[in-house]
Amino acid sequence: MSTVGTVALYVVFALAVYATGAAVLAGRRRDRRLMQSVSNALVAAFVAVVVAVAALEYAIVSHDFSIAVVADHTSRQLPLPYLITSLWASQPGSLLLWLTVLLGSSALVMYQNRHRNRELLPWVAAVMGGTAVFFSAMAAFVSPPFAKLPAAQIPANGFGLDPSLQNPYMAAHPPSLYLGYVTLTVPFAFGMAALITGRTDARWLLSVRRWTLISWTALGVGMLLGAHWAYVEIGWGGYWAWDPVESAALMPWLAATAFLHSVMVQEKKGMLKVWNMVLVSTAFALAIFGDFLTRSGVVNSVHSFVQSAIGPWLLGFLAAVIAFSVAMILWRLPLLRADHKLESVVSREATFLFNNLLLLALCFAICWGVVFPILSEAVRGIRSSVSTPYYNFFLVMFGIPLLLLTGIGPLIAWRRASTRSLARTFRWPITSAAAGTVLLWLAGLGSSWAGMTALSLCIFVTTTVLLEFARGTSARMALTGAPPPRALFDLIGRNRRRYGGYIVHLAVVLLVIGIVASGSYASVGERHLARGQSMVVDGYRLTNTGLFQTREQNSVTSHVRLAVSHDGKSMGTLDPGLRLFTDTQQVSNEVDIHTSLLTLTDLYTILQGIDTNGSGGVSVKVLVNPMIGMIWLAGGVFLLGALIALWPDPREVRMLARRYAGALAREA
């Protein structure tokens, strides 16, 4: 099977080279037959890469340890689900996953646009094909997944999978992030195609809006899945450590968030055309940069692969992407003039502009934190790194104004808002935020000014969102006479992007509450517990009632049973453990968590050590993370809002069909 896989990868490379060259020719000659062949080549490349994936999965599941990645990342004892997900545990396997998503989205773009965007499509295919040339060359020649071990080095059993990767999140987190990173190629390709052809009207923007939403949703969900994975698996009680690879996923997400807001300004006002081109290019470049950080080994991260030959290639590709986009934007600057000017700083477009600036400022502050260690090592020979306080400082500095704008934006009218209407619109949100601040102060939460400010702003934003829904529903009821549930349903259905977006704003509120409450008001206890001994943390009493063991296919776990009570009332038991993997001989923490369904507060227990004298004594760390469940709840609400925004709106589809059919008969 490895021969089939290797041949399939060579075929993918050849097809990508053909598709790129032929697409350029098809674009220049306006040759539709050649363009059809390009589309077929990209679809065929996708089929070929799926064959390569199937071949590698077959090698993994059949324990073909003559293939290096199979020997290095699996074992005979590894359960089947983790054998399957181990495909993306290795550098070459994850590169194959990247290439699969890239070619899958390229094939889908070709299919979606078979009857439209005929002027843009050859150049879209050229950019996506060019990206596929790079990644298929890496997979076929630089980091091949089917590389064989010398016969003398083929082990009887593999070295096993890293324990932290033996978690159900392995099935969802990396594919979700890769979907997010890779699909950012589509907006970039359309943006560049618009610049090459000079079709800088809104057409390219309308074609990429949904793709950007998919990337943005996948990156957001992927990051939250990763955060929850770290929380339940790594066993340190936190979920985000500003690791460079974690930041690498956040940066393109921030750029895509900025784009999703500024795209509305271009659609409605014909403004920010240059800015939107800059944003799609930045988001794509940051996705490649994130891939570089993960694969090059230049940063110290629990998520990165070992140092490899692929780093310099990725850096070169990143430089080419930046140079190409800058050159294209500069070349077409005269075509990117705004149709209108900003009329007032008190307008919705102005709040979007400020939000964009803050998002990009935060993005570059994070980027500087990530590259600083690399630069300091290159320039001074000493690796100096920035730590969590650096990131937290900028998160507060830029995050709090962003949260304020999340509340202000929806309430301000386009173009300009008068003082009278502002006073009327903001009366309730300001009153509720002020009353909430007083209540929070009285509840004793004044110890953290940043926490208090953020929570007050959360009340402000929630009020604005609820008011938007209430006023909108009431307007629909007045207009149609429909009952409230029907009016609300119609309201959302008639403007899915707007109300889906508001639901995402609510998710942001939940996220901020979770982050602030668990970060600023958490309690920690750590001590040795002899058998029968208790400890108390924030009102929770935990008693060591003894040790026991559990066995699985490739591991043995030693647990301590902790009886838990709160204010004298029993809450059952928690069983944190230490798990020894028999194939890799590595030990991992198995935390146990009790979540209050009412407050979403977690009682988080970690078994740090077991006395070796057989007395049953243990070292335990206990954290009480207030309202941390809000973060995971935010993920569900975020996904709901994003899906509503993604759902096609037939009225808009009709309006666009009318526009392009009227202007260009051939796209009718």
Add this chain to the structure above:
Amino acid sequence: MSTALAAIAAAALVIGVVVFVAWPFVSPDPPPPEEALSETDRRRLAAAERRDEAYMALRDVEFDLRTGKITDEDYQRERARLRSEAAAALRELDDLKSKQEIKED
């Protein structure tokens, strides 16, 4: 999987891909070449975008009035301006259409 079987599978993949990619060239009914966008097309597109922007803005401003985001006075002023923008875009579209018709005659 035996080497022979692997070789057959790999050869089948390569042949299938070549046939699929070359298929448009052997198709008996080739499509005509793509026409370039003329300056009139571009102007028509720009005018259609301006018309739709004005329509969308009219819808928004109406909704903003109903939800209390703007005063009646602001609404009247904005509506008048947006209607005149939409009318200008429609006039340009009509002009371009009649020029096109004259050219075709």
